[in-house]
Amino acid sequence: MALAPAVPPQVIDNLSAIAIGYDLPDFVVGGVGLMVILGFHGLSIALIYSRFERHSRALLHRRAYWRVEFLFYFSIFLLTLTHIGEIVIWASMIFALGLIPNLRDAITFCGSTYTTVGFSTDLMPEGWKMMNMIIALSGMFTFAWTTGIVMLMVKVFHLAQHARITGVEPQISSAYIDSLG
DSSP states (O other), X not given: OOSSOOOOHHHHHTHHHHHHHTTHHHHHHHHHHHHHHHHHHHHHHHHHHHHHHHHHHHHHHTTOHHHHHHHHHHHHHHHHHHHHHHHHHHHXXXXXXXXXXXXXXXXXXHHHHHTTOOOSOOOOOTTOTHHHHHHXXXXXXXXXXXXXXXXXXXXXXXXXXXXXXXXXXXXXXXXXXXXXX
């Protein structure tokens, strides 16, 4: 006596058609890719922002305002490299799966989709069209996350810039400086 009900043979025969019809491989691979991208982005943000906080606090204490500005610009550069890295991760996945046979085309397609600019033609084969939307969603999430971090960094940047331009030491409490990291 079987513990589970018997599955009708026609359901088993049509599993492949059901999977393709509902883009299941597309969602599974896209979901895994999305988790990889969000994990990579979270790790990158944590490293970049914690470094910025730690060093900018020390530089404000030493009144090295131009160095805080430079640190801000360098951190923005690193955040940009993070997004480029995420485009390359997507492109590598798509290329490794054989969905786009040329790595350069895969990078161009993923960059266009990730940034939601859409200048590249859709190169994905039939049954993999949902990846476009998942890649675009990953770009929207990560750009929003980056924007939030940049807004936190801009406060410190403006303090240093104002102090450097005016020559007036910023009137900030030690509690505020300590809250930076």
